[in-house]
Amino acid sequence: MTKFLRGPLRHFIKELASSSVTPGGGSAAALVVATGTALLEMTARINAEREKKKTGKINSAAVSRIRELEKVGDSALDLIERDAEAFKRLAKYFGKDKSDRGFQKAIGHSAEIPLEMCELCLRALELMLPERGRTSRWLASDLAEGALLLDASFHAAHLNVEVNLREISDRRRVQRTRRRLDVWRRRAKKCKDELLKAFNP
Numbered sequence: 001m002t003k004f005l006r007g008p009l010r011h012f013i014k015e016l017a018s019s020s021v022t023p024g025g026g027s028a029a030a031l032v033v034a035t036g037t038a039l040l041e042m043t044a045r046i047n048a049e050r051e052k053k054k055t056g057k058i059n060s061a062a063v064s065r066i067r068e069l070e071k072v073g074d075s076a077l078d079l080i081e082r083d084a085e086a087f088k089r090l091a092k093y094f095g096k097d098k099s100d101r102g103f104q105k106a107i108g109h110s111a112e113i114p115l116e117m118c119e120l121c122l123r124a125l126e127l128m129l130p131e132r133g134r135t136s137r138w139l140a141s142d143l144a145e146g147a148l149l150l151d152a153s154f155h156a157a158h159l160n161v162e163v164n165l166r167e168i169s170d171r172r173r174v175q176r177t178r179r180r181l182d183v184w185r186r187r188a189k190k191c192k193d194e195l196l197k198a199f200n201p
Helices: 008-016 026-053 060-089 101-134 140-165 169-194
Strands: none
Touching: 008 026, 026 060, 026 101, 026 140, 060 101, 101 140, 101 169, 140 169
C-alpha cells in the first residue's frame, strides 16, 4: 500500500485538496484507475461465482482474468505514490535550462508514469470484454461505471503525459509516444463502448 493510502481515504482527499503540489492530478488519476479496475474485478468475481454455482465447475479463463485485473489494480495503487515521487524529483530542476541533462531525465520519467496509467486502463478494459455477455442486468451498471471510470482516467493520464512530452527534447521519443497513445486511445474507446452495451444493449 502506498504512503498516501495507509491512512483513511479521507486523509488522501484532504491532501489532494491542499495547497501542496503532491499528491496532484497524476495521483488522482491513478486512484481512479484502481477504483474502475476494482469495479470490473468485482463484476468478474461475481460472474465466476455464479457460473460455478450453476455448473459446478471453475472457469479457468475467468479466474485468470480476475488475477490479471487484481494485478492491474495493485499496479495502479503503486502509481499513486510513484507519480508524486516523480514530480518531486522533477521540481528540483524548475527554473533551470530545459536542455539540462538532469531535467530531461526527470521529465522523461515523469512522462512514463501517466503513460503506464494509460496502459493499465487499456489492459483492464480489454480483459473485461469476455465478461460483457456474462454479466447480469443487476451488475450491468457496475460494469458500465468501471468502464467509464477507466475511460476518464485514461484521458486524465493522457493529459499528464502530454504536458511532460512538451518539454522533452528527444522529438523521436515524443512522436513514438504520441503514436502509441493514439493507438491505445482508439482501442480503449472501442472497449469502453462495447462494455457500455451491457447496460444499454
